[in-house]
Amino acid sequence: MNTKIIDGKIISGQIKDELKEKTALLKEKGIEVTLAVILVGADPASQVYVRNKKRACEYIGYRSLSYELPEDTSEEELLKLIDELNGRKDVDGILVQMPLPKHIDEKKVTLAISPDKDVDGFHPMNVGALCVGDKGFVSCTPAGIIQLLKRGVDGFDISGKECVIVGRSNIVGKPMALLMLRENATVTIAHSRTKNLEEVCKRADIIIAAVGKAGMITKDHVKPGAVVIDVGINRSEDGKLCGDVKFDEVSEIASAITPVPGGVGPMTIAMLMYNCYEAAIMHMNS
Ligand code: NDP
Incomplete structure (x- = not known):
């Protein structure tokens, strides 16, 4: 089969370039898009994510405000900073890098961010908006997958397709299901208690694997001709980065x-x- 490899680097580059152009136009009107990024502690993976987010801001022409707080920052101090940023007219988006140190309640922090600045799309108001079909911020990974399907597969129409999503987390699986529903797919969500996962997956025209288990989706889960999206980020035994899908055979x-x-x-x-x-x-x- 002549399989199309969907290139996320190219498609994300296109989106960033489109934003760069639109941002330049906003700048001409004196508007500067501003993202506040908060990192608590020194988790190396989180530091890399935050650095990449700041780099993307720089590339597009956004202003990024960086708050790198020590590991022992109290929940109260963090909530106070969020409250301050919520009130600032010159801040458009607030991002708190997760995971947070154990003494801070991530739910409280998510709820503290004003929904109109919640660019991660994690606030229940935004999740609810997605659920009832209102405008709001959509969780970034599922939103990115819709773009991969629309821009990465020529002539592909999501409408009417059978879509099986493996994984039901709040940041990937559930919002993904709602987005696919919005695109008029017929959606099944599978999870760790799903019986006969192979059979369920084999029905799918689109499989989205968001589990976090290296190579768990094999060719036995896939109907020939299906589109397969691999969200997983895992380390294989030889230390290499790999997904949830056995890429070579699938x-x-x-x-x-x-x-x-x-x-x-x-x-x-x-x-x-x-x-x-x-x-x-x-x-x-506004
Ligand atoms: P979670 O651990 O929150 O959720 C995993 C889901 O997989 C759960 O719903 C769980 O089911 C389900 N699951 C576990 N084992 C099985 C199984 N044997 N069969 C079927 N379902 C199973 O993970 P996330 O959603 O946060 O992330 C999933 C993966 O995606 C991770 O590898 C993560 O690193 C990656 N990721 C990648 C991103 C990116 O930008 N590329 C962004 C976010 C995540 P149950 O609910 O029953 O426990």
Whole structure:
């Protein structure tokens, strides 16, 4: 089969370039898109994520405000900073890098961010908006997957397709299901208690694997010609980065597939940048 490898680096690059152009136009009107990024502690992976987000801001032409707080920052101090940023007219988006140190309640922090600055799309108001079909910020990874399907597979129409999502987390699986529903797919969500996962997956025209288990989706889960999106980020036994899908064997039967790395990963930051732009437009008009 002539399988299409969906390139997340190219598509995320296109989205960032589109935003760069639109941001230059906003700048001409004196508007600067601003993202506040808060990092608590010195988790090395979080430091890399935050650095990449700041780099993307620089590339597009956003202003980024950086708050790097020590590990022992209290919940109260963090909530106070968020409250301050909520009230600032010159801040469009607020991002608190997760995970937070154990003594801070992540739920409280998520709720503290004003929904109109919640560019991660994690606030229940935004999740609820997605659920009832209102406008709001959409969680970045699932939003990026919709873009991969729309821009990465020529002539592909999500409408009417059978979509199986493996994983039901609040940041990937559940919002993904709602987005696919919005695109008129017929959606099934599978999880650790799903019986006969192979059979369930084999029905799918689109499989989205968001589990976090290296290579658990094999060719036995995939209908020939299906489109396979791999969200997983895992380390294989030899230390290499790999997804939830056995790429070598599945790419032989899928019509299109995302690689790991270079598939879904780069889309998450691109969609965060998209949400920041949308936040700025919303604030400009309010
Ligand atoms: P979670 O651990 O929150 O959720 C994993 C889901 O997989 C759960 O719903 C769980 O089911 C389900 N699951 C576990 N084992 C099985 C199984 N054997 N069969 C079927 N379902 C199973 O993970 P996340 O959603 O946060 O992340 C998933 C993966 O995606 C991770 O590898 C993560 O690193 C990656 N990721 C990548 C991003 C990117 O930008 N590329 C962004 C976010 C995540 P149950 O609910 O029953 O426990």
